Amino acid sequence: MTNAVEVRGLRKRYDGVEAVRGIDFEIPAGEVFGLLGPNGAGKTTTVEILVGYRRRDEGDVRVLGADPAGADRLWRGRIGVVPQTGELFPNLTVLEHLDLFAGYYEEPRPPREVLTLVGLDEKAGAKTRTLSGGQRRRLDLGVALIGNPELVFLDEPTTGFDPSARRAAWETILSLRSLGKTILLTTHYIEEAHRLADRVAVLRRGEIVASGTPAELIAEAPATIIRYRRNGEEVMVQTEEPTRTLHELTGEALRDGFDLDSLEVHRPTLEDVYLTLTEEQPG
Amino acid sequence: MRLFWHQFRAEQRLFWRSRELAFFTFLLPIVFFLLLGSAYGNDEINGISGYQYLLAGMIGYGAASTTFAGLALLLVIRRESGVLKRLRATPLPPATYIAAVLASIIVIFLIEAAILVALGKLAFDVPLPESVVSLLVALLLGAASFAALGIGLASLIRSAEGSSAVVNALYLPVSFISGAFFSEDAFPRVLRVLGEILPLSHLIRLARDVMIFDDRIWDQLDDVAVIAVWGIAGLIVAVRGFRWEPRER
Numbered sequence: 001m002t003n004a005v006e007v008r009g010l011r012k013r014y015d016g017v018e019a020v021r022g023i024d025f026e027i028p029a030g031e032v033f034g035l036l037g038p039n040g041a042g043k044t045t046t047v048e049i050l051v052g053y054r055r056r057d058e059g060d061v062r063v064l065g066a067d068p069a070g071a072d073r074l075w076r077g078r079i080g081v082v083p084q085t086g087e088l089f090p091n092l093t094v095l096e097h098l099d100l101f102a103g104y105y106e107e108p109r110p111p112r113e114v115l116t117l118v119g120l121d122e123k124a125g126a127k128t129r130t131l132s133g134g135q136r137r138r139l140d141l142g143v144a145l146i147g148n149p150e151l152v153f154l155d156e157p158t159t160g161f162d163p164s165a166r167r168a169a170w171e172t173i174l175s176l177r178s179l180g181k182t183i184l185l186t187t188h189y190i191e192e193a194h195r196l197a198d199r200v201a202v203l204r205r206g207e208i209v210a211s212g213t214p215a216e217l218i219a220e221a222p223a224t225i226i227r228y229r230r231n232g233e234e235v236m237v238q239t240e241e242p243t244r245t246l247h248e249l250t251g252e253a254l255r256d257g258f259d260l261d262s263l264e265v266h267r268p269t270l271e272d273v274y275l276t277l278t279e280e281q282p283g
Numbered sequence: 284m285r286l287f288w289h290q291f292r293a294e295q296r297l298f299w300r301s302r303e304l305a306f307f308t309f310l311l312p313i314v315f316f317l318l319l320g321s322a323y324g325n326d327e328i329n330g331i332s333g334y335q336y337l338l339a340g341m342i343g344y345g346a347a348s349t350t351f352a353g354l355a356l357l358l359v360i361r362r363e364s365g366v367l368k369r370l371r372a373t374p375l376p377p378a379t380y381i382a383a384v385l386a387s388i389i390v391i392f393l394i395e396a397a398i399l400v401a402l403g404k405l406a407f408d409v410p411l412p413e414s415v416v417s418l419l420v421a422l423l424l425g426a427a428s429f430a431a432l433g434i435g436l437a438s439l440i441r442s443a444e445g446s447s448a449v450v451n452a453l454y455l456p457v458s459f460i461s462g463a464f465f466s467e468d469a470f471p472r473v474l475r476v477l478g479e480i481l482p483l484s485h486l487i488r489l490a491r492d493v494m495i496f497d498d499r500i501w502d503q504l505d506d507v508a509v510i511a512v513w514g515i516a517g518l519i520v521a522v523r524g525f526r527w528e529p530r531e532r
Binding site: 051052053073074076077079081083085086087088089092096100101103104105106147 | 364
């Protein structure tokens with residue numbers, strides 16, 4: 001399997017601040033890859049270098065076999081980009097946007113088909129300025145897919161969505177995966193990465209602090225987590241020996257006559273892993 | 284070439300759908316021509332009929348408002364809203380895009396100029412220009428120069444907020460001291476000298492000489508030179524400062 005994306009030692013600095021500090025990863029063709037991290041971790045900078053918007057300071061980057069910094073028209077025809085922010089033309093309709101962008105590609109998908117794929121059939125004739133935030137985001141996706149790209153970059157595609165809109169967007173993204181597209185997705189929603197991505201890299205302050213399948217990341221986290229409330233305060237205990245720890249805890253509670261309110265014992269979720277990894281360490 | 288026409292048609296549609304651009308940059312010079320023409324068209328200004336004086340002035344003002352102000356605003360808004368950035372991720376070649384945007388705005392100005400000339404004839408009985416080719420060359424030169432200045436100005440404006448205030452604060456006063464609305468002789472000397480340095484007064488004079496005195500464009504090479512020099516200066520700023528994306532936050 002060839003790699004759609006290869007990144008080695010990538011660095012980018014803005015005015016002396018290192019936004020990306022030497023990251024490595026690759027995305028095999030056909031994979032959904034999630035870049036997960038809090039705001040300011042360097043996700044958007046990484047994507048903008050991969051699509052050719054920005055120049056890197058150091059490192060090697062190959063996207064569909066080419067260096068994005070010097071890529072040509074043919075290469076641009078093979079990628080699709082949903083930027084994190086940015087508007088379209090407020091006075092054009094949904095279908096006019098798809099027709100306009102379809103004209104830029106050699107072999108576009110039929111605009112009507114894309115309209116259905118992103119669920120905007122009823123809005124075909126609506127001016128963009130009348131669309132809701134979620135509908136605009138779906139049009140963003142439609143515009144990115146109109147050229148029938150092999151590789152799609154989705155920079156925080158569902159930020160600001162309500163839960164039902166987010167679920168609908170996930171369905172669409174999963175349907176892209178079944179079409180065999182390679183997808184790079186950035187998100188700060190753990191659940192989104194868990195649901196959509198085959199593999200995840202967790203980015204913190206410009207560095208990849210963990211990577212693997214969601215299951216691997218969870219397995220790497222050593223501890224079982226025990227949570228309870230005492231005197232109204234939440235207590236969290238991480239332990240390698242859940243049986244012993246729990247026994248001691250309940251023994252102590254019985255002896256001293258207090259209750260373990262809301263006691264729960266669980267395996268770490270991806271969220272726990274993520275919070276541990278992205279926690280700001282002092283110093 | 285197919286891409287150029289594809290984008291050109293889209294640009295035309297975008298312009299006419301944008302009420303702000305279509306009204307302020309396209310229609311306003313026509314409205315002013317009718318208003319001012321009915322107010323003092325019968326007077327004599329600098330030795331020529333008020334109607335004829337105004338017609339050349341409004342064509343010059345129209346060039347500044349469409350190809351300079353309109354183009355600058357359009358580019359700033361598209362850049363700051365992220366449209367330019369998104370277009371860059373498509374296979375549309377940047378040069379084709381810029382060419383289509385320029386061609387579209389210049390065609391819009393030529394339509395405006397044709398309407399002004401026709402209205403002058405119909406409403407105020409201003410004779411039609413005889414040296415049409417010279418007039419067309421003069422207008423194309425002016426439009427190209429102002430377009431270069433407009434792209435240059437767009438690269439100097441940092442945000443969409445207040446961009447129309449900046450643009451209006453530049454081209455409206457310049458139109459006044461360049462004698463678009465009434466004789467620039469009424470202004471103090473300092474402003475007249477300033478008007479003389481700026482390109483609009485030269486474009487208006489060139490249009491006037493061609494339309495009224497039947498000069499050919501090569502009879503007025505000094506005006507041609509001033510307009511061209513400004514255009515080249517605008518081009519240098521434009522090429523150096525052009526950005527596809529909003530400034531970093």
